[in-house]
Amino acid sequence: MKIPKVAFFDFTSCEGCQVEIANFDQDLLKLLQVVEVVEFREIMKETCSEPLDIAFIEGSFSREKDRERLQKIRQRANLVVAYGSCAATGGINALKNHKPDYKYKVEVYGADATMPHLETQKALPISAAIPVDLAIPGCPVNRQEFVRLVSDLLHGKAPTIPNYPVCMECKKKENICRYELQDTCLGVVARAGCGALCPSNGIPCEACRGFVDNPNLDSLVELLIKTGMQPAYAMAKARMFTANLVEE
Amino acid sequence: MAQKININLQHVTRVEGHGNIVVNATNGKLERCEWQVPEAPRFFESMVRGRHFSEIARITSRICGICSVGHQLASIKATEAALGISVSEQTEKLRRLLKHGENFDSHILHVYFLVAPDLLGVPSVMPLAESHPEVVKRALAMKGLGSRWSSLIAGRSTHPVRIVPGGFSTLITEVELVELKQSILNILPELEATAETLQSVADRIPQFERKTEYIGLVDTVEYGLYDGQIGCLMPDGQKTLIEVEDYRSVTNEWVSPLSTAKYTRHQMDSYMVGALARINLNFQQLHPQARKVAKEIGFSVPCYNPYMNTVAQFIEAVHSAYCGLELIDSLLYSGLEAEEPPLIQPKAGRGVGAVDVPRGILFHDYEYDDTGICISANCIIPTNQNHANIQGDMDKLVPEMLQANKSQAEMELYLEMLVRAYDPCISCSTHYLNVTFVK
Amino acid sequence: MNHPYSYADDREEKLITTEGAEREEENIFLPKPARVLQAQPMGRTEKYFRLAFSDGSSMGHQPGQIVEASLFGYGEIPLGIASSPTREGYFDLLIRKAGRVSTALWNLEIGDTMYIRGPLGKGFPVDEFKGHDVLIVAGGIGLCPTRSMIEYIEDRREEFGHFTLFFGARTPKDQLFPNDLARWREEIDWIEYHETVDQGSPEWKGNVGVITTLFAKTSISKGCRVIICGPPIMYKFVIKELKKLGIPDAHIYVDLERRMKCGVGKCGHCQINGLYVCTDGPVFNYARIKNLEEAF
Amino acid sequence: MRLLFLQKEELEPFVSRLIAWQEVVGPKAKKNRFVFDKLESPAELRLDYDTTILPPKKYFFQPQQDLIRFSPEGFTGCIEPKPRIIFGVHPYDIKAISMLDYLFSDGKKDWNYLANRQAATIVGINVHQVFKTAFFESMGASIVTKGYDLFLTDIGEEGFVVEVATDKGEALLAYGHFTQVTPDQAQKRRKILYGQSDRCSQKLFNLPEEVSEKVALSFYHPIWEEMASRCFSCGACNLVCPTCYCFDVQDMWNLDQESGIRFRTWDGCLTEDFAKVTVQGGTENFRQDRSSRYRHRIMRKAVYLNSKLGGPACVGCGRCASACPADLANPVPVLNKIMEG
Numbered sequence A: 001m002k003i004p005k006v007a008f009f010d011f012t013s014c015e016g017c018q019v020e021i022a023n024f025d026q027d028l029l030k031l032l033q034v035v036e037v038v039e040f041r042e043i044m045k046e047t048c049s050e051p052l053d054i055a056f057i058e059g060s061f062s063r064e065k066d067r068e069r070l071q072k073i074r075q076r077a078n079l080v081v082a083y084g085s086c087a088a089t090g091g092i093n094a095l096k097n098h099k100p101d102y103k104y105k106v107e108v109y110g111a112d113a114t115m116p117h118l119e120t121q122k123a124l125p126i127s128a129a130i131p132v133d134l135a136i137p138g139c140p141v142n143r144q145e146f147v148r149l150v151s152d153l154l155h156g157k158a159p160t161i162p163n164y165p166v167c168m169e170c171k172k173k174e175n176i177c178r179y180e181l182q183d184t185c186l187g188v189v190a191r192a193g194c195g196a197l198c199p200s201n202g203i204p205c206e207a208c209r210g211f212v213d214n215p216n217l218d219s220l221v222e223l224l225i226k227t228g229m230q231p232a233y234a235m236a237k238a239r240m241f242t243a244n245l246v247e248e
Numbered sequence B: 001m002a003q004k005i006n007i008n009l010q011h012v013t014r015v016e017g018h019g020n021i022v023v024n025a026t027n028g029k030l031e032r033c034e035w036q037v038p039e040a041p042r043f044f045e046s047m048v049r050g051r052h053f054s055e056i057a058r059i060t061s062r063i064c065g066i067c068s069v070g071h072q073l074a075s076i077k078a079t080e081a082a083l084g085i086s087v088s089e090q091t092e093k094l095r096r097l098l099k100h101g102e103n104f105d106s107h108i109l110h111v112y113f114l115v116a117p118d119l120l121g122v123p124s125v126m127p128l129a130e131s132h133p134e135v136v137k138r139a140l141a142m143k144g145l146g147s148r149w150s151s152l153i154a155g156r157s158t159h160p161v162r163i164v165p166g167g168f169s170t171l172i173t174e175v176e177l178v179e180l181k182q183s184i185l186n187i188l189p190e191l192e193a194t195a196e197t198l199q200s201v202a203d204r205i206p207q208f209e210r211k212t213e214y215i216g217l218v219d220t221v222e223y224g225l226y227d228g229q230i231g232c233l234m235p236d237g238q239k240t241l242i243e244v245e246d247y248r249s250v251t252n253e254w255v256s257p258l259s260t261a262k263y264t265r266h267q268m269d270s271y272m273v274g275a276l277a278r279i280n281l282n283f284q285q286l287h288p289q290a291r292k293v294a295k296e297i298g299f300s301v302p303c304y305n306p307y308m309n310t311v312a313q314f315i316e317a318v319h320s321a322y323c324g325l326e327l328i329d330s331l332l333y334s335g336l337e338a339e340e341p342p343l344i345q346p347k348a349g350r351g352v353g354a355v356d357v358p359r360g361i362l363f364h365d366y367e368y369d370d371t372g373i374c375i376s377a378n379c380i381i382p383t384n385q386n387h388a389n390i391q392g393d394m395d396k397l398v399p400e401m402l403q404a405n406k407s408q409a410e411m412e413l414y415l416e417m418l419v420r421a422y423d424p425c426i427s428c429s430t431h432y433l434n435v436t437f438v439k
Numbered sequence C: 001m002n003h004p005y006s007y008a009d010d011r012e013e014k015l016i017t018t019e020g021a022e023r024e025e026e027n028i029f030l031p032k033p034a035r036v037l038q039a040q041p042m043g044r045t046e047k048y049f050r051l052a053f054s055d056g057s058s059m060g061h062q063p064g065q066i067v068e069a070s071l072f073g074y075g076e077i078p079l080g081i082a083s084s085p086t087r088e089g090y091f092d093l094l095i096r097k098a099g100r101v102s103t104a105l106w107n108l109e110i111g112d113t114m115y116i117r118g119p120l121g122k123g124f125p126v127d128e129f130k131g132h133d134v135l136i137v138a139g140g141i142g143l144c145p146t147r148s149m150i151e152y153i154e155d156r157r158e159e160f161g162h163f164t165l166f167f168g169a170r171t172p173k174d175q176l177f178p179n180d181l182a183r184w185r186e187e188i189d190w191i192e193y194h195e196t197v198d199q200g201s202p203e204w205k206g207n208v209g210v211i212t213t214l215f216a217k218t219s220i221s222k223g224c225r226v227i228i229c230g231p232p233i234m235y236k237f238v239i240k241e242l243k244k245l246g247i248p249d250a251h252i253y254v255d256l257e258r259r260m261k262c263g264v265g266k267c268g269h270c271q272i273n274g275l276y277v278c279t280d281g282p283v284f285n286y287a288r289i290k291n292l293e294e295a296f
Numbered sequence D: 001m002r003l004l005f006l007q008k009e010e011l012e013p014f015v016s017r018l019i020a021w022q023e024v025v026g027p028k029a030k031k032n033r034f035v036f037d038k039l040e041s042p043a044e045l046r047l048d049y050d051t052t053i054l055p056p057k058k059y060f061f062q063p064q065q066d067l068i069r070f071s072p073e074g075f076t077g078c079i080e081p082k083p084r085i086i087f088g089v090h091p092y093d094i095k096a097i098s099m100l101d102y103l104f105s106d107g108k109k110d111w112n113y114l115a116n117r118q119a120a121t122i123v124g125i126n127v128h129q130v131f132k133t134a135f136f137e138s139m140g141a142s143i144v145t146k147g148y149d150l151f152l153t154d155i156g157e158e159g160f161v162v163e164v165a166t167d168k169g170e171a172l173l174a175y176g177h178f179t180q181v182t183p184d185q186a187q188k189r190r191k192i193l194y195g196q197s198d199r200c201s202q203k204l205f206n207l208p209e210e211v212s213e214k215v216a217l218s219f220y221h222p223i224w225e226e227m228a229s230r231c232f233s234c235g236a237c238n239l240v241c242p243t244c245y246c247f248d249v250q251d252m253w254n255l256d257q258e259s260g261i262r263f264r265t266w267d268g269c270l271t272e273d274f275a276k277v278t279v280q281g282g283t284e285n286f287r288q289d290r291s292s293r294y295r296h297r298i299m300r301k302a303v304y305l306n307s308k309l310g311g312p313a314c315v316g317c318g319r320c321a322s323a324c325p326a327d328l329a330n331p332v333p334v335l336n337k338i339m340e341g
Ligand SMILES: Cc1cc2nc3c(=O)[nH]c(=O)nc-3n(C[C@H](O)[C@H](O)[C@H](O)COP(=O)(O)OP(=O)(O)OC[C@H]3O[C@@H](n4cnc5c(N)ncnc54)[C@H](O)[C@@H]3O)c2cc1C
Pocket: C066, C075, C076, C077, C078, C079, C080, C081, C094, C095, C096, C097, C098, C099, C100, C101, C102, C103, C141, C144, C145, C256, C257, C258, C259, C260, C261, C282, D276, D277, D278, D279
């Protein structure tokens, strides 16, 4: 296998996914033997203009003016991987999307909200601007899954992201279900792949990886109301990381 | 010497988030000198409105992936203050231990991955793997400890999962505490080696001073990181303490047409937060081992050189390692109680939480209605507080460099190093505006 | 109430003690390496492979049986064996590029190694075909498992009655095994071959239409034994035609396709009601499964 | 039948010595539930448990189990059994283990399971507290007469009557102080094991054979659609079931991108893609609707495997009922309703 050239790019995000990559510890050195990182603004001054085998993009597409930069990346890269939920679905950034434009500006900027340079659009996945070959969900991405999916790509094998709910992984971990503890949980509709990290640590799943292909959202709302949640809030509950996926 | 300087550094590298430096000068006359922040606005204060208190910290954690531990702690403290929840001594100790973990982790990341290349004369850590393999191995080992430290306590180092109002949803075990202790002990020699490396390159740190106001937490229990009052230190040594609830009287945010970020000012035109501010404020509370290292490297307070922030960070990393060891011993000595976070009854109220994250003092402020739904929020991020100070430094530094007839390349390097020294976390972008620049 | 079941009574002995080495020998997940002797693209997305086990052993299969073929790192898939056991020293597979594993296998070339477990499942009960006329109705890729039977009949021609083959492909480009087809078209003494395509092309002179239109071209004897293999929707229509001809259900054999992960009756993916396609099939007597709701 | 007696205060030293000798797993408390887990000390053992979140199948058929390790040099199988004592298994779980033993040895033997199973010593215990949704009585799983090596019956303050069923069980005796059983103790044991038939809160109103016959004919019953409309297809009901054993097989490369593993993981027939295949030009899902998947599970428990097992593939542990977030996996009301109609 020829050593592929890869580069990392970031858009609207918290950069936590990049940090997760840095957290590979000594394994990072092993990874650097199978890929060549040629550009990674957060930790490298080097830039390059050569063609890339893989461009990893973190963050949402949230300003029209980023489109051009994205298109340039697309032109250079053989494969484009949107990694992290911001890039894959819009992620947490999309939580503002369903609020009328003027409203969030006023909330944050008060009287300054009318300044003309406040233009932002909805936070969208990278795929809203350019074609993406693979979107890896997760807030932040799960390191193991990231490596596994990229390794599949390097071998020319279409990567598999689970299409079953987090409950599957949660049960394998033998956790007590949040619902048994009178709590709520979005694990029933959330796409697995994280190893049920949140329920395993005693907190509900918030579906940071988005939903399975056909989430039973009606049943979810019914279930949340049964746990005592206000109906209006039950409808909004599933929108934390998935605002772009839930209709108003 | 007639000289035309035209610096336009788009998206400064090896910093978190996007920032630009623009400097124009002709014949030694400065025409323009700007620190610009073109990061896309993200509107977190708006996003948390209408969400339940149990979700808030998980949302605001996403302001920043590098100091997400600190964001969660500040957020949880604000929520606890608003809902009138108190936490056990054990929880507080564990949170302090966690805070040290984050401090260590982030500082190592900054010192090794972002600043070291400048000091060792390479563009990034990548070539170091060849030229200085021992340095890279050391860096990875230390970074590894940093993230394991937070992960053991909080479930994950980036966007931790176990920090909840009232305590921890899952407790670290005593076995894990012992394991953590051993890992920290194993890393102490690496810290010593780092001190030596730092000493050997100390002369490459630019000599530049600008007197400014320093702001950070001042705590009675320990060196201000997890808790305390807002301490403000003026260049003349005058120190005032302000309650966290009154943070707005310190931050005084204002919108500058020059920059996309909201600026802050207190008693002077700008102030500095972060490791250098903390160390200037709290030097005497540093762990003796950290003070010893400071002495070895030749660091003393007060220090007005912003480039020295990196050195201050390293000294803090040493401090956190030793304090971590002591906290672990004290937790093991008293034995871990199997505590469950309390069941929380929502009530209407407002609360402010402050934590000194690696890049400086951070405020979260929330108001809840009686069903526990957030009705207003305000977050003030350290990097925002530093922007005006960075601009202030540039305004003094650039003419000095012009005076000294520095080349454009040198100027670029020094300006970049200046920005990097602040370890700006630009993605913490709750307050950013989106300004179109006049070309 | 005492428990009314006897499930374990006489079956418990099955759990005999076997020690390490034997277990490894019997490890049902360990494949055997096989070398690619020939590799030739066919159709639009298919590729034909001739293989031989690297240890020289023979497949020893029944026509209609399957193998699990794999490449490490990519995974494993079920494939029908496309050659007859009467032709020794090699076995044939035909692989359609469909997803992860099949694409990786498709990319192999002469000299490469494929990993094979098998033969698995139940093939065509050849003894029940002996002495009877035989009709094979193959749609698309359904030709490959049935090819093992076709070759078998060719090699043991005297054991079978009149042999008719219907082959339907989507378009002329999708036709498989062109050399075989050419032979079948010409050598009419041992095979009555009829073909059709769903969509013709300017060069195509043959029949155009769904596979059932071929029934009008010939007459099928009542005592004929029939094999059907093709895409799921084909079965219903072909069976309807066969009913019209008065062929009893018990003389019809179908070759079914389901998701498979182990091929040895454990993983559960291929279950149709109570049956496992991998061990009870993939070849089923139609009379036996016609009432299973999930079969068609 | 060989019976011995173990005094209550002799239990702890017995378990202690076993722990010193081999890995011992047993029911331990996890908040308000129980799990089988490695015992560090006998004090953790909770023989008064109602049921565990996952059944003991996890020790033989692990949630994730390596099948093959490969590298450029070659490949090897991974049958790596580890001796282990499973202490405190309820009768219904023993019965379920026997079923899996059968299913994994039926046809081709699956040594990846069987080797683990062989390496285990099973110590049974009578049910103290009945789990809230259990119905093992209706499934004929309240009593087992085989499938264990030792079986303890707690006869109260005195201690345990211990049935020694196999040589493996016999081997454990050396680690404890056992005495002869008195006729009175043996009588108490009989009463406790066979004399309690009405402890489960849930019941089937018909015999499993009758259920199986009728449910087999209820393929088009409206109840499937009714129940499944709220189903999340989450598979929780599958995974917690002691008689569910479906799995997925996947390959994965190690960091070096050359070596790697082929492994299997638990799969569930309720999940959307379980019966999905890739065909020319797309996919085909043989159980596309939630209701068909929901029906498949219930049918598999009540009907499909009966001919192999000689009875239903459900032991009435009640785990699925409590694991289902939507509260609809419980087979009892479904089966009873079909029987009524
Ligand atoms: C009895 C039988 C005989 C077959 N004979 C042939 C043949 O001779 N030639 C041929 O080209 N194809 C044959 N197939 C179909 C072939 O198995 C699938 O095309 C192949 O499994 C697709 O796998 P993939 O990894 O490429 O696709 P992916 O979409 O990546 O599938 C992932 C996994 O799902 C399972 N899967 C997906 N689709 C199928 C499917 N259709 N059947 C079974 N499992 C599936 C496999 O385990 C596969 O590895 C046969 C299938 C069966 C059941």
